[in-house]
Amino acid sequence: MTQIQISELRPGSTNAIQHTSSSEAGWQRQGKLWSNLKELCDLLRIPAAPAVTDEEFLFQHVQFKTGQRIHTIGQPFDTLFIVHSGFLKTVLIDEYGNEQVLSFPMKGDLFGVDGIHTKRYSSEAVALSNCDLILLPFKKFTALGRSYIELEHAMYTVMSRELVREQSMVSMLGALSAEARVARFLVSLSERFAEMGYSSKLFNLRMTRHEIGSYLGLTLETVSRTLSAFNEIGLISVDQRSIGIKDVDSLRTLRRLPPSSSRSKAAGKRAREAAARTATTEVSKEWTPIAAV
Amino acid sequence: MTQIQISELRPGSTNAIQHTSSSEAGWQRQGKLWSNLKELCDLLRIPAAPAVTDEEFLFQHVQFKTGQRIHTIGQPFDTLFIVHSGFLKTVLIDEYGNEQVLSFPMKGDLFGVDGIHTKRYSSEAVALSNCDLILLPFKKFTALGRSYIELEHAMYTVMSRELVREQSMVSMLGALSAEARVARFLVSLSERFAEMGYSSKLFNLRMTRHEIGSYLGLTLETVSRTLSAFNEIGLISVDQRSIGIKDVDSLRTLRRLPPSSSRSKAAGKRAREAAARTATTEVSKEWTPIAAV
DNA sequence: CGAGAGGTTGAATAAAGTCAACAAACGTGG
């Protein structure tokens, strides 16, 4: 059974990925190897799959090391991936070889969905840390959907969720200032960490400033400067990859930072209050000194 | 049968939409009223539904007039919509009431998918012209999917396509200049019109500069200026809402416009060539006069 | 015909990007 499953799941998969360097090669086979339907649904945070304790259907796990590519652009699509543990990025590569980061999948996230449409992945997925992924062979999955109708519905739900996420991303890129983007990025990371059972107040970024910038439509310098500015006014503490969240509420509602002229270590609290105020009250394009309010 | 279908399709739907003005009220019932599965798949440009000539399953059409709202944010989700004819926009409304345009659905497009996830629409859809829409009650649809497996697969395909579209939107907003965004917007409009059997060279915009700007993450002034600039160097002709595409290739590959100092009516062709060149050759941040090449 | 919405254009301003120098952390091989 196990052997049959493996070859059924990914016929010739190891060869299907063209690896340029030996460090990126192959699938590893240690660690936990199988999950059942229930574990899978729990992981995806979907209410469904109640009666399904059927041990018949098992899903294979695969481990990837930091830096390995899970799939590349143009590679024939046959499987979806669910993150069991670890951190990844998905990227688009433009005509000039520039990366555009699309998402940072982590525990409970599904990716590879973009491959359904054209039968080829339209993006590339790379492990930012050691990862444990669950393989969801698309053929097997749709077949299953016919027996377990909740599963089919679950798939629609997850894809819809993904679409809403992309929409809010578009809205963010289209309408928000650099500061607001970085602030919201930090908040959403914080929330994700909380969901995963980690501290929401203190965590390590798994990605570079360059990757954050690409994701947010900013340059790495702008990201770095913005983090420094948040640090200066006490919204967060930064030291390289380690981030401490000091004032979630201000981050959550921040629209624009007060001009740096009114920023100083002494002005910290005032600025922080102001950041919150600029966020929650309409307009006030003009920077009003706190004394005048 | 017809009566049963109608009430089955949208139980109390007319009341479900809260209309603020009387001009936006109600569903119209004139025009073509039903489509079968085949017509539906053709419209969605999916290969599927070969054996399905079953006349049993019919899908209701509904007409909307310019300016009417199809659904609003927060409204309970129960149906998907396919555009049979006409033009629409979907928008997100932020905390301050600002619209963020997400898409401009037209013939063959599916919308409402964002509602699946939370059982409520997360966006608002508005008719930009008189529209004929096909209703796809989600419950009925998933039930059908069990009998016609191609249909289920088709749904995955369409949702995946939608996701890829959003991804390329994110990439565009994150990485491209204002000129490049407007150029690509025009090209994709042109292609859509071609698909629909209209002229790809000469068409009328159905949306305002403000809506275009919101969609592209720009201000209406920037959109207007960019169109004027394209007109000046002969890439397009503009007169209010009417657009003539003069040089698709340059528009398609344009990255950045030459500085306006080297722009003039006489310099039109040179500039046009240059626009193409800046697009296809790497970098060349500096503007090199054509004579020097 | 007149009001209002949509569109264009210019000048001034602000936001973010670019270029450049440097510092800190990392990882690899001697």
Next chain:
DNA sequence: CCACGTTTGTTGACTTTATTCAACCTCTCG
């Protein structure tokens, strides 16, 4: 374990891009 080169991050000075504000024009449609 340390020296080295490489990658990543920070910061400053300057430039470019797009926004903002404002005036004005032009359609459209009651």
